[in-house]
Amino acid sequence: MFFFMCPSLKEQIQALETQTIVHISCGKEHSLAVCNNGRVFSWGAGAFGQLGTGELKERLIPKKVDGLSKYKIIQVACGNYHSIALAKDGRVFSWGQNTHGQLGLGKEVTNQAGPQQISALDGIPLAQVAAGGSQSFALSLSGVVYGWGKNNAHQLGLSQADPKEQIFKPHSIAALRKLDVIYVSCGDEHTAVLTQNGSVFTFGDDSAGQLGRSSSALKTGPEKLDSVEGPVSHLVCGSYHTVCISASGQLISFGRGPQQQHNGSGPSSSKSDGRRCFNISALVSPNELLGVRVKRIFAGPYVTFATVLRTQDSAYANTPTSMETLPKISLMDRALMEKWLLATAESVTRQTAKREIEAIFSSSPCLAASFLKPRSAMETGCCVAVDLQKAREMLEELATRDWIAGRIFSSLLDNLIPALPLNSPHQEALSSFLLLPECCAALEAPKMHHLAIPFAKAVNGLSKRSLDILEKCWSFLPASHLDRIVQMLKKVVLSQLPCYPYYPACQVLLPLLEVLKKLYKVNKRANCKLPLSNFYIDEIRQIINPFADLARWHVWVEAMKLGKEDNCPISLCCFPFVYNPLTKMEIFDYESYNLQEIVKANACDTLVRNRLLRKGELPKLPVFPLRVRRKNLVEDTLRKLSQVEDISLKMQLLIEFEGEMPGHETGGVLFEFFSYVFEEMVQPDYGMFMCCEQNSPIWFPSRPSVEKNKYLFFGILLGLSMFNRVTAYVPFPLAAFKKLLGKKPTLDDLKELSPVLGRSLQAVLDYKHDDFETSHELTYSISWDNVDVDLIPNGSSVAVNNSNKKEFVNKYVDYVFNKSVEGIFQEFKRGFYKVLDERMVAFFEPQELMDVAIGNANYDWELYEKNTMYWGIYSETHPTVRMFWKVFHELTLADKKGFLLFVLGSDRVPVVGMDSLKLTIHSHKSLSEEHMPEAQICFHLLLLPPYSTTGKLKEKLLQAIENNRGFGKQL
Known part of the structure; x- marks a missing residue:
């Protein structure tokens, strides 16, 4: 290894004498130079295309790389037989040999004679490019290091257990991601990186001691260099040596030079001498270091250059050395x-x-x-x-x-x-x-x-x-x-x-x-x-007709079946999230109404056609008549549902009572019918559902005590209520509607179903102490619905601890909402979708579906009063009306809900809100203050006698609320 301290002998390259050179790099037998205008010149060996001239031959005189003329190049780096360039606009180019993937262009490329953009690095804001023997690196401004090329000695620093020997596309080096790397330098088969805090990490071939490690232990990944005292300001790699400058200006080197190479082509098989970390004094006479402070270093394959400062110069005596600032890509500050x-x-x-x-x-x-x-x-x-x-x-x-x-x-x-x-x-x-x-x-x-x-x-x-x-x-x-x-x-x-x-x-x-x-x-x-x-x-x-959009959606659905949906006009129903719940409900109701009207129109057409053909045959009744007895309402309803054809479920529902006038299709009767049936079927005595805690929602039992088909009928009933535009309350949790839409319930849903259990499981997740097992003593065996269940095989033998508690909670939730009710919930869901189109229901989110199906409890009683209309002798200022609202606002929430049930047939707020509930208060000459108020739920009408005192009004109103049911008894 030889060091030349600011050599005084030099010869100018005449072909570049008119250029201002700002950056140079040398490969094994070729060189690149960057001018201040961003042009690149190359010369030397070119058998592998490393000169980038488009030809596979050497050039003894520097020639401009025309393939880069459109770009301003700011950095170049040379490997043995390949070249890398970084442009001012952030593009990266490579050319030359690609035997080991060092160009980053993929396996298909062998030798690239001209610059080719590395598309795998597109979009990444880079700070530096570097090249070694047959490996390449790019360092981003954020500190992420990308490597590619030869990896036989782990010189890419990949953290894989069995890394590939060749990487053909830039790969993010995970082991370097958190080191805050600011500079990368490569040797023939080793790499060194410098971090923001002045640490050095090396990796790759260490046969010559070029990694500077004190231990002979084999470690393939990046390892911090501990043999250097204090922070390092700069480093460079030769083929088989590494040189660092400390912030104080001390020069440290390790590795070996060409005299130790066998045939000059690779690392020696004798590694004992090469593994020592050499100080500069071992390579240069101590007399040459007197009064010298290293400023910059540059390395070739087997040579290193250094520029120095004389420490006698007081202007530089206390100035710490720093790494040369690399040219940057364009950016705005x-x-x-x-x-x-x-x-x-x-x-x-x-x-x-x-x-x-x-x-x-x-x-x-x-x-x-x-x-x-x-x-x-x-x-x-x-x-x-x-x-x-x-x-x-x-x-x-x-x-x-x-x-x-x-x-x-x-x-x-x-x-x-x-x-x-x-x-x-x-x-x-x-x-x-x-x-x-x-x-x-x-x-x-x-x-x-x-x-x-x-x-x-x-x-x-x-x-x-x-x-x-x-x-x-x-x-x-x-x-x-x-x-x-x-x-x-x-x-x-x-x-x-x-x-x-x-x-x-x-x-x-x-x-x-x-x-x-x-x-x-x-x-x-x-x-x-x-x-x-x-x-x-x-x-x-306000801009488009959602019902026309629904028609488009139907066209799209049919085209999709034929694989021709790409030729269909766009329908916003394919993106229902842009519709608010009110519009979704309008679309859903229109679809239901339209299906009912189509059945009626078809029946009418059949009737006319038969008359024209002089046929006496009558078409099938285009409605679904549900004939029941008031005293056996639930049983009759379920019996009828067991006999009905599926096609009838999509017709308008008519309630008929035996012994009475037929054809109750008014909304009020339907509201009260569904409210009564649902209320009866969810009672504990009926045995269909379980309730975990008082006042909590109902859920499906793991061991049902009624016939499975009742869950099918319950699903049909819920579907029928929605199809006939009725809001009827069923105390289901949100999880039921998530499951209807194919969504997974979560721990939050369990907190709604069973607040005590939900809070307990949340506490399990939140517990962070090491004594979890002794303090909780939990296993994968639980008790649910009075049955002990193993969540996993032999769950009672598997303890819950900090490492598996999340899995335990997930399996608990999954069991409650899925595994324990799989069969009966599937029947309920099947019944629901016998009536409704699953694709239409999918327009809704779970909370929206819940609000449409069973309403909500977002009451606004002031708005309810404000929207009320008055007929007959009554007006907003009438004394009886003022008494009524005074009494009403003083009622308990339960009585107010009872009033809604009395005048509307349901105590739930529709998805559109209280604004849609418009009460009408009417006087009637036949009513005296001895009468209770009467209601016509079909019209949301209250017949209010002209009471003279607040006490009398309150007494009669509460009597009416307490007797608010007409189903199940003869009125």
């Missing part, structure tokens, strides 16, 4: 932004600013580099590498200048978006997908719309692995930033809705809605960081 904002029209500064804006906003790496978070922020485990809040503030400030906004817009639209990386496995490469919505939102509406559509197309064009990464990043976003993307896309959807009636123009909505759908699913997986209402586009109802 606060100072550059201020310069742009202050640039006046027609000035040279503005012309320069336009070029700078275009350079940065045309490049994904440069855009990402402009808003990178500090490395310390990434150490906290945050998944998002860019500072979106900083981006929002700076972009909004830039957008105040029209000329800047216009330049940003054209650069993004024409250059950046078309070149977005769509198939990258690297998270950093996808930062632009997080920044683009901020760019769009900062610009005025027309520009935002023109950018959002190609952005959405790019998101939909991502490969599965890239999309998975992006969705993971979305899930880590703060709610405000996730909502920023959602609201931006909603605005653009709204702006394009006028195209809805026209095909194919309406298809412009498709990519936007597809991205919204992806965001919607991410938000749900992130436990609804955003309320689902943030995805509603309430204005849709």
Whole structure:
């Protein structure tokens, strides 16, 4: 190993004498030089294409690499027979030998005679490129190290148990991810990295001691170099040696030089001499170190150069040495932004600013580099590498200048978006997908719309692995930033809705809605960081007819069966999350009503046709008559359901009472019918359901005591109530509706079903102390529904501890909601979907379905009073009316709910809210204050006698509430 201290002998290369060289690199037999204008010159051996001239031959005189002429190159690195270049816009190019994958271009390439962009690194904001014998590295500004090429000696630092000997595409080095690497240097088959705190880690071949390790133990991964005292400021690798400078200027070297090589081609088989860590004094005469302080070092295969300072010079005596600053890719900082904002029209500064804006906003790496978070922020485990809040503030400030906004817009639209990386496995490469919505939102509406559509197309064009990464990043976003993307896309959807009636123009909505759908699913997986209402586009109802959209959806469903859905006009029903619950319910009710009317119309057509053909045959009655006895209402209902054809379930339901006038199809009768039947069937005495705790919801028993088909009939009844637009209360938990929609119940659902058990299991999860087993004494055996059950085979012998308690809780929840009720719940679900179209029901979220099916308890009694109408002698100011509302508001909640049951047939609030409950109070001349109030539930009408005192009114009203049922007895 030889060191030359600032050699005085040198010879200028005449072919480059007119160029200003700013960066050089040497391979085994070739060299590269970078000029200040970004041009690259190459010379030397070229048999493998390492010169990048397009020819596989040597060149003794430097020649410009024409394949890079369109780019300003800022860094180059040479391996033995290959070359790497980093451009100002963040692109990376490689050329030369690819026998071991060192070009990063894939297995298909052997020798590459001209520069080829490494697409696997597209979008990543890089700080450095480096090359060794047949391996290559790229270091990102965030500190992530990517390696590829030869790995026979583990010189790539991969942490795999059985790493491949060749890596053909850039691979993120997991073992280096948290080390905060700032510099990478490579030898022939070894690698050294320098971290922010001055530590050195080495890995790869150590046959010559080039890793500087004191132990001969075989470790394949990166290991910290402990033999160097104090922080290191810079390091370089030769083929088989490594040299470091400490921050104090001390030079440390280890490895060996060419005199120890066998045939000059590889590491010696004698490793004992090579494993010693040498101090510089062992290689250079001590007299040469007197008064010398090392400033910079450079290494070739078997040689090292150093520039020095004389320590007698007081100006430098106490100045710590530092690593040479590498040229950076283009990026925007606060100072550059201020310069742009202050640039006046027609000035040279503005012309320069336009070029700078275009350079940065045309490049994904440069855009990402402009808003990178500090490395310390990434150490906290945050998944998002860019500072979106900083981006929002700076972009909004830039957008105040029209000329800047216009330049940003054209650069993004024409250059950046078309070149977005769509198939990258690297998270950093996808930062632009997080920044683009901020760019769009900062610009005025027309520009935002023109950018959002190609952005959405790019998101939909991502490969599965890239999309998975992006969705993971979305899930880590703060709610405000996730909502920023959602609201931006909603605005653009709204702006394009006028195209809805026209095909194919309406298809412009498709990519936007597809991205919204992806965001919607991410938000749900992130436990609804955003309320689902943030995805509603309430204005849709004012622009398009949702019933016409439903017709489109039916066309799409039929086309999908034939595999021709791509040729169908878009239907918003394919993206039901944009509809609010009211619109969804209107669509659902319209579908039900339409199916009923179609049956009636078909019957009418059949009747007319038969008459024209002089046939006496009558069509089948286009309704579902349910003939029951009041005193045997439940039994008669179940008996009828066991006999009915499935087709009749999708007809209008009519309740007929034996011995009475037929044809009770009014809403009030249906409301009261379903309320009564459900209330009877959920009673404990009936035996169909269990109740874990007092006042908790009902659930399906693990050991049912009634026939299995009753659960089928119960499902049919719930489906019939929805199909006939009736809200009737069944005390099911949300978990029941999750399961109807194919969603998994969670511990939160168990907390609703059994608050005591739910809290206990939550306490199990929250317990962090080491004495878990002794303090809890739990096993995988539980007691549920008075039965001891093993959650796993031999569960009573398996103790629950801190490592498996999460699995235990998950299995507990799964048993309660799934395994224990599998058979009977499946019957209930089958009955439910005998009536309803499962695809239509899927429009709803579980809470929405629950609200539509059984209503809710979101009472607003002041609004109820405000919406009331008055007939006859009554008005808002009538004394009796004032007494009524005074008494009403003083009632208990139970009595108020009883009043709703009295006048409406149900005590639940429909999904549309209390605003839809419009009571009418009417006087009647036949009623005196000795009468109780009467109700006509079909019309939500209260017949209120003209009471003279508050006491009398309260007495009679409570009597009416207590006698609020007409079913089950003859009225």
